[in-house]
Amino acid sequence: MGLFSFIKNAGAKVFGIGKTDKEEVAEAAAAEVKMEALAASKLEETARDLDLHVEGLSIFIDDDAATISGEAADQATKEKMVLLVGNSDGIATVDDKMTVAVAAVVVPEAQFHAVVSGDTLGKIAKKYYGNAMKYTEIFEANKPMLTDPDKIYVGQVLRIPALD
Structure with a gap:
Protein backbone atom coordinates (compact mmCIF):
# COMPACT_ATOMS: atom_id res chain seq x y z
CA MET A 1 0.00 0.00 0.00
CA PRO A 108 -25.54 77.48 4.92
CA GLU A 109 -24.24 73.95 4.54
CA ALA A 110 -20.60 73.71 3.55
CA GLN A 111 -19.37 72.01 0.42
CA PHE A 112 -17.04 69.01 0.61
CA HIS A 113 -13.86 68.62 -1.41
CA ALA A 114 -11.94 65.36 -1.94
CA VAL A 115 -8.20 66.07 -1.98
CA VAL A 116 -6.40 64.96 -5.16
CA SER A 117 -2.72 64.76 -5.98
CA GLY A 118 -1.19 68.24 -6.18
CA ASP A 119 -3.83 69.90 -4.00
CA THR A 120 -2.87 72.42 -1.33
CA LEU A 121 -5.23 74.39 0.87
CA GLY A 122 -4.25 77.47 -1.15
CA LYS A 123 -5.12 75.78 -4.44
CA ILE A 124 -8.44 74.58 -3.02
CA ALA A 125 -9.20 78.09 -1.68
CA LYS A 126 -8.46 79.56 -5.12
CA LYS A 127 -10.92 77.08 -6.68
CA TYR A 128 -13.79 77.75 -4.25
CA TYR A 129 -13.18 81.36 -3.18
CA GLY A 130 -11.12 82.81 -6.04
CA ASN A 131 -8.36 83.72 -3.57
CA ALA A 132 -5.58 81.35 -2.48
CA MET A 133 -4.96 83.41 0.67
CA LYS A 134 -8.36 82.28 1.99
CA TYR A 135 -6.79 78.87 2.73
CA THR A 136 -6.97 79.78 6.43
CA GLU A 137 -10.80 79.68 6.18
CA ILE A 138 -10.59 76.06 5.03
CA PHE A 139 -7.98 75.20 7.64
CA GLU A 140 -10.07 76.71 10.47
CA ALA A 141 -13.21 74.96 9.19
CA ASN A 142 -11.47 71.58 9.40
CA LYS A 143 -9.94 71.99 12.85
CA PRO A 144 -9.42 70.00 15.03
CA MET A 145 -9.14 67.20 12.43
CA LEU A 146 -6.41 69.20 10.67
CA THR A 147 -3.50 70.23 12.85
CA ASP A 148 -1.30 71.76 10.15
CA PRO A 149 -2.33 73.47 6.87
CA ASP A 150 0.39 71.56 5.02
CA LYS A 151 -0.73 68.12 6.20
CA ILE A 152 -3.53 67.04 3.90
CA TYR A 153 -3.55 63.76 2.01
CA VAL A 154 -4.97 62.39 -1.23
CA GLY A 155 -8.45 61.00 -0.66
CA GLN A 156 -9.11 63.10 2.44
CA VAL A 157 -12.41 64.98 2.33
CA LEU A 158 -12.36 68.59 3.54
CA ARG A 159 -15.15 70.93 4.60
CA ILE A 160 -15.36 74.11 2.50
CA PRO A 161 -17.62 76.59 4.33
CA ALA A 162 -19.49 79.37 2.59
CA LEU A 163 -17.87 82.76 3.12
CA ASP A 164 -19.80 85.38 5.07
Missing part, protein backbone atom coordinates in the same frame (compact mmCIF):
# COMPACT_ATOMS: atom_id res chain seq x y z
CA GLY A 2 2.23 2.85 1.11
CA LEU A 3 1.90 6.33 2.52
CA PHE A 4 -0.93 8.60 1.34
CA SER A 5 -1.06 12.37 1.79
CA PHE A 6 -4.22 14.27 2.67
CA ILE A 7 -5.05 17.88 3.43
CA LYS A 8 -5.09 18.06 7.20
CA ASN A 9 -7.91 20.59 7.65
CA ALA A 10 -10.28 19.23 5.00
CA GLY A 11 -12.88 16.53 5.29
CA ALA A 12 -15.56 15.55 7.77
CA LYS A 13 -15.15 16.49 11.41
CA VAL A 14 -15.62 12.92 12.61
CA PHE A 15 -13.54 13.18 15.76
CA GLY A 16 -15.33 16.20 17.19
CA ILE A 17 -12.11 18.12 16.70
CA GLY A 18 -12.11 21.43 14.91
CA LYS A 19 -15.01 23.49 13.71
CA THR A 20 -17.46 23.08 10.89
CA ASP A 21 -17.59 25.66 8.13
CA LYS A 22 -20.81 27.02 9.66
CA GLU A 23 -19.14 27.47 13.03
CA GLU A 24 -16.14 29.19 11.45
CA VAL A 25 -18.39 31.57 9.49
CA ALA A 26 -20.43 32.36 12.61
CA GLU A 27 -17.29 33.04 14.64
CA ALA A 28 -15.84 35.25 11.90
CA ALA A 29 -19.09 37.23 11.71
CA ALA A 30 -19.19 37.65 15.49
CA ALA A 31 -15.57 38.83 15.50
CA GLU A 32 -16.31 41.34 12.73
CA VAL A 33 -19.32 42.74 14.63
CA LYS A 34 -17.15 43.08 17.73
CA MET A 35 -14.43 44.93 15.76
CA GLU A 36 -17.02 47.25 14.17
CA ALA A 37 -18.47 48.07 17.61
CA LEU A 38 -14.97 48.77 18.93
CA ALA A 39 -14.23 51.06 15.96
CA ALA A 40 -17.51 52.93 16.53
CA SER A 41 -16.67 53.33 20.21
CA LYS A 42 -13.20 54.70 19.33
CA LEU A 43 -14.77 57.21 16.91
CA GLU A 44 -17.22 58.37 19.59
CA GLU A 45 -14.30 58.78 22.01
CA THR A 46 -12.32 60.74 19.40
CA ALA A 47 -15.31 63.05 18.85
CA ARG A 48 -15.41 63.78 22.59
CA ASP A 49 -11.63 64.34 22.65
CA LEU A 50 -11.98 66.84 19.78
CA ASP A 51 -14.83 68.64 21.60
CA LEU A 52 -17.35 67.87 18.86
CA HIS A 53 -20.55 68.17 20.88
CA VAL A 54 -23.29 65.85 19.66
CA GLU A 55 -26.03 65.03 22.15
CA GLY A 56 -26.90 61.32 22.12
CA LEU A 57 -24.11 60.53 19.66
CA SER A 58 -24.39 57.04 18.20
CA ILE A 59 -22.14 55.58 15.53
CA PHE A 60 -22.97 52.23 13.97
CA ILE A 61 -20.56 50.54 11.57
CA ASP A 62 -21.54 47.75 9.19
CA ASP A 63 -18.69 46.59 6.97
CA ASP A 64 -17.45 49.81 5.28
CA ALA A 65 -20.60 51.87 5.96
CA ALA A 66 -21.13 54.05 9.03
CA THR A 67 -24.36 55.57 10.32
CA ILE A 68 -24.22 58.57 12.65
CA SER A 69 -27.12 59.82 14.73
CA GLY A 70 -27.57 62.38 17.48
CA GLU A 71 -28.14 66.12 17.78
CA ALA A 72 -25.21 68.32 16.82
CA ALA A 73 -24.79 71.68 18.54
CA ASP A 74 -24.55 73.41 15.14
CA GLN A 75 -24.20 72.77 11.40
CA ALA A 76 -20.39 72.98 11.51
CA THR A 77 -20.19 70.30 14.22
CA LYS A 78 -22.51 68.06 12.20
CA GLU A 79 -20.32 68.39 9.11
CA LYS A 80 -17.12 67.82 11.13
CA MET A 81 -18.60 64.60 12.58
CA VAL A 82 -19.31 63.33 9.06
CA LEU A 83 -15.72 64.13 8.08
CA LEU A 84 -14.26 62.57 11.23
CA VAL A 85 -16.05 59.29 10.54
CA GLY A 86 -15.73 59.34 6.75
CA ASN A 87 -12.00 60.09 6.78
CA SER A 88 -11.37 57.03 8.98
CA ASP A 89 -9.63 54.00 7.52
CA GLY A 90 -12.10 51.35 6.39
CA ILE A 91 -15.11 53.68 6.03
CA ALA A 92 -16.41 54.18 2.48
CA THR A 93 -19.82 55.75 3.14
CA VAL A 94 -21.44 57.72 5.94
CA ASP A 95 -25.21 57.84 6.44
CA ASP A 96 -25.78 61.11 8.30
CA LYS A 97 -28.92 60.85 10.43
CA MET A 98 -27.92 63.67 12.77
CA THR A 99 -30.07 66.68 13.49
CA VAL A 100 -28.92 70.18 14.39
CA ALA A 101 -30.07 72.03 17.49
CA VAL A 102 -32.16 75.03 16.53
CA ALA A 103 -29.80 77.92 15.91
CA ALA A 104 -30.56 81.63 16.01
CA VAL A 105 -28.52 82.18 12.84
CA VAL A 106 -29.05 79.95 9.83
CA VAL A 107 -25.68 78.86 8.46
Whole structure:
Protein backbone atom coordinates (compact mmCIF):
# COMPACT_ATOMS: atom_id res chain seq x y z
CA MET A 1 0.00 0.00 0.00
CA GLY A 2 2.23 2.85 1.11
CA LEU A 3 1.90 6.33 2.52
CA PHE A 4 -0.93 8.60 1.34
CA SER A 5 -1.06 12.37 1.79
CA PHE A 6 -4.22 14.27 2.67
CA ILE A 7 -5.05 17.88 3.43
CA LYS A 8 -5.09 18.06 7.20
CA ASN A 9 -7.91 20.59 7.65
CA ALA A 10 -10.28 19.23 5.00
CA GLY A 11 -12.88 16.53 5.29
CA ALA A 12 -15.56 15.55 7.77
CA LYS A 13 -15.15 16.49 11.41
CA VAL A 14 -15.62 12.92 12.61
CA PHE A 15 -13.54 13.18 15.76
CA GLY A 16 -15.33 16.20 17.19
CA ILE A 17 -12.11 18.12 16.70
CA GLY A 18 -12.11 21.43 14.91
CA LYS A 19 -15.01 23.49 13.71
CA THR A 20 -17.46 23.08 10.89
CA ASP A 21 -17.59 25.66 8.13
CA LYS A 22 -20.81 27.02 9.66
CA GLU A 23 -19.14 27.47 13.03
CA GLU A 24 -16.14 29.19 11.45
CA VAL A 25 -18.39 31.57 9.49
CA ALA A 26 -20.43 32.36 12.61
CA GLU A 27 -17.29 33.04 14.64
CA ALA A 28 -15.84 35.25 11.90
CA ALA A 29 -19.09 37.23 11.71
CA ALA A 30 -19.19 37.65 15.49
CA ALA A 31 -15.57 38.83 15.50
CA GLU A 32 -16.31 41.34 12.73
CA VAL A 33 -19.32 42.74 14.63
CA LYS A 34 -17.15 43.08 17.73
CA MET A 35 -14.43 44.93 15.76
CA GLU A 36 -17.02 47.25 14.17
CA ALA A 37 -18.47 48.07 17.61
CA LEU A 38 -14.97 48.77 18.93
CA ALA A 39 -14.23 51.06 15.96
CA ALA A 40 -17.51 52.93 16.53
CA SER A 41 -16.67 53.33 20.21
CA LYS A 42 -13.20 54.70 19.33
CA LEU A 43 -14.77 57.21 16.91
CA GLU A 44 -17.22 58.37 19.59
CA GLU A 45 -14.30 58.78 22.01
CA THR A 46 -12.32 60.74 19.40
CA ALA A 47 -15.31 63.05 18.85
CA ARG A 48 -15.41 63.78 22.59
CA ASP A 49 -11.63 64.34 22.65
CA LEU A 50 -11.98 66.84 19.78
CA ASP A 51 -14.83 68.64 21.60
CA LEU A 52 -17.35 67.87 18.86
CA HIS A 53 -20.55 68.17 20.88
CA VAL A 54 -23.29 65.85 19.66
CA GLU A 55 -26.03 65.03 22.15
CA GLY A 56 -26.90 61.32 22.12
CA LEU A 57 -24.11 60.53 19.66
CA SER A 58 -24.39 57.04 18.20
CA ILE A 59 -22.14 55.58 15.53
CA PHE A 60 -22.97 52.23 13.97
CA ILE A 61 -20.56 50.54 11.57
CA ASP A 62 -21.54 47.75 9.19
CA ASP A 63 -18.69 46.59 6.97
CA ASP A 64 -17.45 49.81 5.28
CA ALA A 65 -20.60 51.87 5.96
CA ALA A 66 -21.13 54.05 9.03
CA THR A 67 -24.36 55.57 10.32
CA ILE A 68 -24.22 58.57 12.65
CA SER A 69 -27.12 59.82 14.73
CA GLY A 70 -27.57 62.38 17.48
CA GLU A 71 -28.14 66.12 17.78
CA ALA A 72 -25.21 68.32 16.82
CA ALA A 73 -24.79 71.68 18.54
CA ASP A 74 -24.55 73.41 15.14
CA GLN A 75 -24.20 72.77 11.40
CA ALA A 76 -20.39 72.98 11.51
CA THR A 77 -20.19 70.30 14.22
CA LYS A 78 -22.51 68.06 12.20
CA GLU A 79 -20.32 68.39 9.11
CA LYS A 80 -17.12 67.82 11.13
CA MET A 81 -18.60 64.60 12.58
CA VAL A 82 -19.31 63.33 9.06
CA LEU A 83 -15.72 64.13 8.08
CA LEU A 84 -14.26 62.57 11.23
CA VAL A 85 -16.05 59.29 10.54
CA GLY A 86 -15.73 59.34 6.75
CA ASN A 87 -12.00 60.09 6.78
CA SER A 88 -11.37 57.03 8.98
CA ASP A 89 -9.63 54.00 7.52
CA GLY A 90 -12.10 51.35 6.39
CA ILE A 91 -15.11 53.68 6.03
CA ALA A 92 -16.41 54.18 2.48
CA THR A 93 -19.82 55.75 3.14
CA VAL A 94 -21.44 57.72 5.94
CA ASP A 95 -25.21 57.84 6.44
CA ASP A 96 -25.78 61.11 8.30
CA LYS A 97 -28.92 60.85 10.43
CA MET A 98 -27.92 63.67 12.77
CA THR A 99 -30.07 66.68 13.49
CA VAL A 100 -28.92 70.18 14.39
CA ALA A 101 -30.07 72.03 17.49
CA VAL A 102 -32.16 75.03 16.53
CA ALA A 103 -29.80 77.92 15.91
CA ALA A 104 -30.56 81.63 16.01
CA VAL A 105 -28.52 82.18 12.84
CA VAL A 106 -29.05 79.95 9.83
CA VAL A 107 -25.68 78.86 8.46
CA PRO A 108 -25.54 77.48 4.92
CA GLU A 109 -24.24 73.95 4.54
CA ALA A 110 -20.60 73.71 3.55
CA GLN A 111 -19.37 72.01 0.42
CA PHE A 112 -17.04 69.01 0.61
CA HIS A 113 -13.86 68.62 -1.41
CA ALA A 114 -11.94 65.36 -1.94
CA VAL A 115 -8.20 66.07 -1.98
CA VAL A 116 -6.40 64.96 -5.16
CA SER A 117 -2.72 64.76 -5.98
CA GLY A 118 -1.19 68.24 -6.18
CA ASP A 119 -3.83 69.90 -4.00
CA THR A 120 -2.87 72.42 -1.33
CA LEU A 121 -5.23 74.39 0.87
CA GLY A 122 -4.25 77.47 -1.15
CA LYS A 123 -5.12 75.78 -4.44
CA ILE A 124 -8.44 74.58 -3.02
CA ALA A 125 -9.20 78.09 -1.68
CA LYS A 126 -8.46 79.56 -5.12
CA LYS A 127 -10.92 77.08 -6.68
CA TYR A 128 -13.79 77.75 -4.25
CA TYR A 129 -13.18 81.36 -3.18
CA GLY A 130 -11.12 82.81 -6.04
CA ASN A 131 -8.36 83.72 -3.57
CA ALA A 132 -5.58 81.35 -2.48
CA MET A 133 -4.96 83.41 0.67
CA LYS A 134 -8.36 82.28 1.99
CA TYR A 135 -6.79 78.87 2.73
CA THR A 136 -6.97 79.78 6.43
CA GLU A 137 -10.80 79.68 6.18
CA ILE A 138 -10.59 76.06 5.03
CA PHE A 139 -7.98 75.20 7.64
CA GLU A 140 -10.07 76.71 10.47
CA ALA A 141 -13.21 74.96 9.19
CA ASN A 142 -11.47 71.58 9.40
CA LYS A 143 -9.94 71.99 12.85
CA PRO A 144 -9.42 70.00 15.03
CA MET A 145 -9.14 67.20 12.43
CA LEU A 146 -6.41 69.20 10.67
CA THR A 147 -3.50 70.23 12.85
CA ASP A 148 -1.30 71.76 10.15
CA PRO A 149 -2.33 73.47 6.87
CA ASP A 150 0.39 71.56 5.02
CA LYS A 151 -0.73 68.12 6.20
CA ILE A 152 -3.53 67.04 3.90
CA TYR A 153 -3.55 63.76 2.01
CA VAL A 154 -4.97 62.39 -1.23
CA GLY A 155 -8.45 61.00 -0.66
CA GLN A 156 -9.11 63.10 2.44
CA VAL A 157 -12.41 64.98 2.33
CA LEU A 158 -12.36 68.59 3.54
CA ARG A 159 -15.15 70.93 4.60
CA ILE A 160 -15.36 74.11 2.50
CA PRO A 161 -17.62 76.59 4.33
CA ALA A 162 -19.49 79.37 2.59
CA LEU A 163 -17.87 82.76 3.12
CA ASP A 164 -19.80 85.38 5.07
